Amino acid sequence: MNTPPRNSYRFLFAGDSALVIQFGETVDARINQHVRKISAIVKREDIEGVVDLVPTMRSLMIHYNPLYISQAELKKLITPLLGREFTLDDDIIRWRIPVCYENEYAPDIEDVSRSLRVSASEIIKQHTSVELEVFMMGFLPGFPYLGLLPEIFDLPRRVEPRVHVPPRSISVAARQTTIYTIDSPGGWHLIGQTPVDFYNPNRENPVLVKAGDKISFFAIDRKEYPAVRRALKADEYSLIMDC
Amino acid sequence: MAIKIIDPGFNVTVQDFGRPKFQHLGVPVSGAIAPTLLRLANALVSNAGYEAGLEIRLMGPTFEVLCDSLRIALVGTSTPLEIIDGDITFQPANQSIKLKKGQIVKIGNVSDSGTTYLAFEGGFDLPKTYDSMSTYVRAGIGGYKGRPLLAGDVVPLKTNSATDRGELKLNDAWFLEENGPLRVILGPQDDYFSSNSIATFFDSKYSVTTEADRMGIRLDGPKLEHSKGYNIVSDGIVTGAIQVPGTGQPIMLLADHQTTGGYPKLGTVISADISRLGLLCPGTEITFQQITVEAAEQILVEQELKIHTAIGNFRPADPWLDHQALYNENLISGFM
Numbered sequence: 001m002n003t004p005p006r007n008s009y010r011f012l013f014a015g016d017s018a019l020v021i022q023f024g025e026t027v028d029a030r031i032n033q034h035v036r037k038i039s040a041i042v043k044r045e046d047i048e049g050v051v052d053l054v055p056t057m058r059s060l061m062i063h064y065n066p067l068y069i070s071q072a073e074l075k076k077l078i079t080p081l082l083g084r085e086f087t088l089d090d091d092i093i094r095w096r097i098p099v100c101y102e103n104e105y106a107p108d109i110e111d112v113s114r115s116l117r118v119s120a121s122e123i124i125k126q127h128t129s130v131e132l133e134v135f136m137m138g139f140l141p142g143f144p145y146l147g148l149l150p151e152i153f154d155l156p157r158r159v160e161p162r163v164h165v166p167p168r169s170i171s172v173a174a175r176q177t178t179i180y181t182i183d184s185p186g187g188w189h190l191i192g193q194t195p196v197d198f199y200n201p202n203r204e205n206p207v208l209v210k211a212g213d214k215i216s217f218f219a220i221d222r223k224e225y226p227a228v229r230r231a232l233k234a235d236e237y238s239l240i241m242d243c
Numbered sequence: 244m245a246i247k248i249i250d251p252g253f254n255v256t257v258q259d260f261g262r263p264k265f266q267h268l269g270v271p272v273s274g275a276i277a278p279t280l281l282r283l284a285n286a287l288v289s290n291a292g293y294e295a296g297l298e299i300r301l302m303g304p305t306f307e308v309l310c311d312s313l314r315i316a317l318v319g320t321s322t323p324l325e326i327i328d329g330d331i332t333f334q335p336a337n338q339s340i341k342l343k344k345g346q347i348v349k350i351g352n353v354s355d356s357g358t359t360y361l362a363f364e365g366g367f368d369l370p371k372t373y374d375s376m377s378t379y380v381r382a383g384i385g386g387y388k389g390r391p392l393l394a395g396d397v398v399p400l401k402t403n404s405a406t407d408r409g410e411l412k413l414n415d416a417w418f419l420e421e422n423g424p425l426r427v428i429l430g431p432q433d434d435y436f437s438s439n440s441i442a443t444f445f446d447s448k449y450s451v452t453t454e455a456d457r458m459g460i461r462l463d464g465p466k467l468e469h470s471k472g473y474n475i476v477s478d479g480i481v482t483g484a485i486q487v488p489g490t491g492q493p494i495m496l497l498a499d500h501q502t503t504g505g506y507p508k509l510g511t512v513i514s515a516d517i518s519r520l521g522l523l524c525p526g527t528e529i530t531f532q533q534i535t536v537e538a539a540e541q542i543l544v545e546q547e548l549k550i551h552t553a554i555g556n557f558r559p560a561d562p563w564l565d566h567q568a569l570y571n572e573n574l575i576s577g578f579m
Binding site: 017027061137138141181182 | 263430
């Protein structure tokens with residue numbers, strides 16, 4: 001594999017209150033890691049007028065208040081940061097997330113198994129085999145895009161998107177996996193469901209994870225699912241890996 | 244220290260200025276879709292700029308005052324409010340009004356403008372999520388129980404009585420009359436469109452469809468052709484972004500927009516024109532004009548000045564209280 005051109009970037013205009021720094025146009029785990037690194041560097045600078053930093057798959061959006069800083073001034077402050085070296089991040093959390101891959105919790109697992117020509121148990125084994133990184137947050141509150149999954153998961157989205165995907169559904173497409181946080185339409189394949197609320201409006205901090213966090217999944221069966229959910233509600237279940 | 248909703252109106256929500264600092268968690272900004280008007284409404288009731296008010300589209304609520312006294316201001320419409328207290332009196336919008344316990348306020352049809360705000364002196368006593376009281380209905384956060392108001396809701400306020408001061412009115416409601424082209428900065432994905440498409444966009448009229456809500460406004464007009472497909476790897480979205488899905492019909496994104504998305508965005512409406520987007524009604528024809536970032540920054544500064552000037556130019560409004568009673572108590576004889 002070629003090394004991606006990490007130092008090549010382009011500023012894109014997103015109006016007068018957001019600036020995009022684009023590092024590529026494709027899904028590439030290393031470009032994404034670079035985006036999050038630059039995001040951490042810019043965050044550490046604590047530039048007055050910068051409101052939020054939204055790292056996505058291959059670009060960083062800097063939201064700012066144009067009454068505090070002009071775009072020209074912002075660019076001038078950002079440009080020298082883009083070549084800087086920095087090791088990613090001490091506040092990253094490593095999560096262990098239970099998933100039920102059975103029956104009603106996994107409405108698409110048989111379809112996926114047929115189209116990939118591997119057994120459902122192999123899909124579960126592969127989906128739980130690697131520690132995944134949160135590439136970006138978006139689409140819905142608290143909704144993480146995770147990757148990269150093993151190569152067998154390089155499959156396109158469903159032909160017919162669903163109008164309703166239940167919250168806590170685990171979906172896969174294009175070597176990525178996501179967790180739906182609220183009822184919404186969706187076009188990815190649903191291969192499981194977690195009892196964990198990645199978004200809960202009744203929690204003080206409704207969103208569970210952030211870009212850069214690491215997640216590994218492990219299988220639970222459908223009899224365990226309600227018990228785990230009860231334990232989570234009672235705050236008697238740890239999701240964070242001891243390390 | 245509350246108001247009680249008798250008739251909820253249509254989709255009335257509590258909104259302040261949103262959650263701009265939490266987009267990195269996928270949380271939409273939300274907040275007032277015409278923030279300038281909420282600022283002016285807050286100023287009329289002497290609130291700090293950031294208090295939440297009620298955002299009203301088409302049909303307003305009817306509510307009863309449960310506290311001793313209360314000051315409110317309705318901004319964005321020219322429709323008067325009805326105050327029911329045995330008799331019915333009418334009070335104009337765009338000024339502060341002092342109410343007494345037991346009075347009922349009816350804000351009826353305000354469809355002369357896309358969005359109207361009702362501010363309450365002291366503001367609501369509601370919990371904040373991610374630093375904001377803004378209601379984001381889809382995810383059930385903010386406002387009153389994360390949803391639009393319903394009949395019977397008792398919405399708590401921070402104060403039990405209005406401060407002792409005269410009433411103020413807005414002199415000049417310029418924001419209701421702005422109707423030039425909406426100003427747009429090209430990008431971030433203008434390279435996904437042919438130069439013909441971009442020219443079409445700026446040379447044509449588009450009309451606001453009925454598919455218009457707090458998330459976005461779908462436009463109807465000449466189709467915009469993509470030059471290299473209509474799927475991009477999802478990237479960040481800013482309020483005012485004009486995204487063009489496969490249909491070729493543009494969508495302008497408002498406060499409740501998703502934080503990221505995978506359609507190319509041809510341009511972005513400038514910050515100074517965002518409140519105008521919130522005021523658009525279905526059927527309205529609009530045009531767009533391309534400007535530079537530097538020009539947009541200058542216009543925003545001028546707009547800030549205009550808002551501060553408007554607040555500085557508030558004039559005393561006649562108290563709505565019974566004039567005869569005032570004469571009898573000789574309170575205003577000094578001015579005769």
